[in-house]
Amino acid sequence: MKALRVIMISIVIMGLFFACKRTETEKVEATAEKEMKAEETAPAQPEAQAPSYAMAGDVERGKAIFKDVNFGNGTAGKSCNSCHPDGKGLEKAGSKSEFNIMGQKQNSLEEAVNFCIEMALKGQAIDPNGQDMKDIVAYIRSIGE
Numbered sequence: 404m405k406a407l408r409v410i411m412i413s414i415v416i417m418g419l420f421f422a423c424k425r426t427e428t429e430k431v432e433a434t435a436e437k438e439m440k441a442e443e444t445a446p447a448q449p450e451a452q453a454p455s456y457a458m459a460g461d462v463e464r465g466k467a468i469f470k471d472v473n474f475g476n477g478t479a480g481k482s483c484n485s486c487h488p489d490g491k492g493l494e495k496a497g498s499k500s501e502f503n504i505m506g507q508k509q510n511s512l513e514e515a516v517n518f519c520i521e522m523a524l525k526g527q528a529i530d531p532n533g534q535d536m537k538d539i540v541a542y543i544r545s546i547g548e
């Protein structure tokens with residue numbers, strides 16, 4: 404009788420032991436799953452921010468546009484850089500909100516840029532809210548920094 408009792412108790416203990424082990428592995432699996440989910444959401448974040456980042460204006464790209472003789476479909480064979488070498492003379496432009504270019508008043512940096520595209524490059528004004536404008540404005544603002 405005593406031996407049977409010992410066997411019964413050890414079975415119960417063994418059962419408890421395995422039950423504990425199971426919940427432990429389940430816990431480990433659960434955290435692993437959580438980590439995997441965190442990894443899944445982590446790269447999604449910069450992607451979600453990508454549009455606003457792209458819209459912020461790329462200084463390097465703006466600089467390239469600034470030196471492009473075909474910018475704004477210019478027909479004068481000139482780039483912005485021809486008259487403003489390395490942004491010379493535009494150091495204050497980034498912080499101004501009123502411009503006087505060749506006797507004409509411009510009320511924003513975007514207008515000033517488009518005025519020079521039309522008058523100096525003999526091209527066509529670009530979208531004031533487009534990426535090219537954002538990039539060239541970012542470059543002009545970087546000149547004065």
Ligand code: HEC
Nearest residue numbers: 481482483486492495496502504505515516519520523524
């Ligand atoms: C043919 C020469 C010429 C070209 C090419 C030219 N500009 Fe200008 N730009 C001027 C002149 C002249 C002014 C007015 C005088 C000044 O402020 O330097 C001016 C003024 C500006 C101003 C206002 C500066 C200020 O602080 O008042 C900005 C901004 C500007 N240009 C941007 C550009 C951009 C961008 C391009 C290329 C799309 C460009 N310019 C191409 C001649 C030129």
